[in-house]
Amino acid sequence: MKKSILTRVLTGFAAIALAAACAGCGNNNQPAATTTAAAANSAPAAEDNSWQKVLDAKKLVLGLDASFPPMGFTDEANNIVGFDIDVAQEVCDRLGIELVKQPINWDTKEEDLNLGKIDCIWNGMSVNAARAEAMNLSEPYMKNEMIFVVPGNTVVKTMEDLKGKTVGVQTGSTAQEILEASELFKDITVTPLEDNVTLLNQMELGFSDAVFLDSVVAYYYIAENNKDYYVLPGNLESEEYAIGFRKNDQALRDKVQETVKAMKADGKLAEISKKWFGSDVTTVK
């Protein structure tokens, strides 16, 4: 419902923008038809040639936010790295194709996927009903809990203590949805921000009393940066990470799924998991 309105609004704006472009100036910024790669693979295809297309192009375009350690983020040298990236790289190597890491705006990831800018979203994306509806999701490959992190010196020791406090959460994330749906929501003030690290920094500076985020991220941070943070016992909800494909791209999804499964079987997946998390935390069967 929400998406269809967005679609309509965007179409309207786009039409106006283009009309203005044609009427206004005949400006030379019209995109030149430089390459021939088809863009219009968004129309429902009669037969599923999604895998064949990727194979023909010899590359899989992976869309990610590139600021979600340890799943997919940017390192000091501006390379995109992470657990998801390592797994995706291995998948592509096995399938004999190139992995293209395409940074996207997380808020418009569904548009980017459906309009063909990217082939999949693979960036520690949590499974929820809306996403299952909008995309063709892989089987979950990792479990993630939604937890509260507080500064080490705080009086907040349990979730009960959070009442009347300010909690930071990432905008547009499942964490935000879960928090807003929780019973706790009416007793706390929520400050949404763009990314988890800024949230944790803000918490240190006293802008908020706690941050609600993915356990995967939280533990990686605390370990990596030696932070004096405390994780409140218990969690609101556990969720799972999955890879998102276009609704009609069943063949591509199956091919990737199959390869990930094979990697689990031969121990490669566990190896990558150990590198990032110290143990095999994957849930692939």
Place this chain on the structure above:
Amino acid sequence: MLEVKNLSKSFDKLCVLKDINFTVEKGEVVAVIGPSGSGKSTLLRCVNQLEKAGGGEINVCGINMMHTNEKGKAVFADTKTLREIRLKTGLVFQNFNLFPHMTVLRNITEAPTLVLKKSKAEAREHAIELLRKMGLEAKADAYPSELSGGQQQRVSIARALALDPEILFFDEPTSALDPELTGEILKVIKELANDGMTMVIVTHEMAFAHDVADKVIFMEGGYIVDEGTPEHLFGDNASDRLKQFLQRFNQH
């Protein structure tokens, strides 16, 4: 030199000039006087192509600028002729309208080089001569904003003279000036009159009109009410309306 017949002009429905007839001979100085809103400035603007007259006939230096056809519609000469006429007339504005981004010298040389295609040296020489005549040769490299109002108006007179016009029009040349500065402008105009320049001057300076004009035109409500020598108009034989106007004027 200048011939105006049955000239009329209205803005929307408002009639500002009605049945205007007068002539200016070569070497003659004509002063146009009258209360505000009497149509003096509009008359000048019509003759100088800044406004389009609604009907009648205007001839400048024997060239027809406009006339009215059989259907009563105003017909103007072609662009080339209008330009030709434009170069035979010069206009000095109430607010000087000097070009602020140019030096005094360039204000004067711009039109001769662009329009008359004079060489830069020639235009410059002429301009310096005119500035000398105006007592401003030291100000050639100054910018208009650095000059007093009186000096600016003298520059604008020099600018108009640089095109060697056959007839020079003044639209209230001293109205924007402080009273103590009007004298220097009137002196310049008087000198021009002595040199035999043909001039039409819209003015509120009655003493000056009396002094310098060969002919005075009194306008009111869009009509020419009275016309004649200064002795006639400022004497006892003038119309009652004019006497009334002058009386009121002298009270100020």
Place this chain on the structure above:
Amino acid sequence: MTGEQIETLFGLMLEYTIPTLKIFCFTLLYSIPLGMVVALLKMCKIKPISWLTNIYILIMRGTPLLLQLIVAQYSVPYILKSDACPAFLHALLDGVDIRSETYTFNMMLFAFVLNYAAYFAEIFRGGIESIPRGQYEAAGALGLNRTQTFFRIILPQVIRRVLPASSNEIITLVKDTSLASAIPYMEIMYIAKKQVPTYASLLPLFMAGLFYFAFAMVLTLLLSLIEKSLDPMWRRNVKTLRKGIFRRGNA
């Protein structure tokens, strides 16, 4: 963060000042002339043209630039998808590769140019309309034709009058280029944002701020110099001063 880390980060940001400068320069290059055209269209006596121009300006100034940047990115695929898309447009856009960097950059520039042209148009229109009628009349009375009047008398005065407001707009553009990071297009702000989680520190954002500040400062100096050099009196005084120094130097 250690000194070495800061050095790495600085080098990385320095590298990405080029994309930032690219957006900045190309936007100015196209939006200033386009702004002039739009200003003239807005003052056009044919009413429908003037109205259409007004609507364009209203939309560009009335909606966030960030939104315009996003809309521009998705315009081509959405138009291709739309049933109302005319055949000729479909044929024209069909070959566009929306995955290419050229597409991302061009559509982003397209939005920047259209947005800034609207602002420049209003500044230029104000400048042209602020020139008193007397200037046109004086030029006309001196026999200058319309072209001569515009280029010799009006335009030089308009340029001087619009410079302060345009400078303001140009400085704003320096900072607005950072909106490209939302596309995302890799420039200074994008790098800074992505390095925040990497270092678990806000320092990259502060450093980005310093880059913008330095850029804006250099521009401010440059623009004030241009502003001065367009002041004829200042120019003349400098000339006389130079002559004086020259003469003394030779004596």
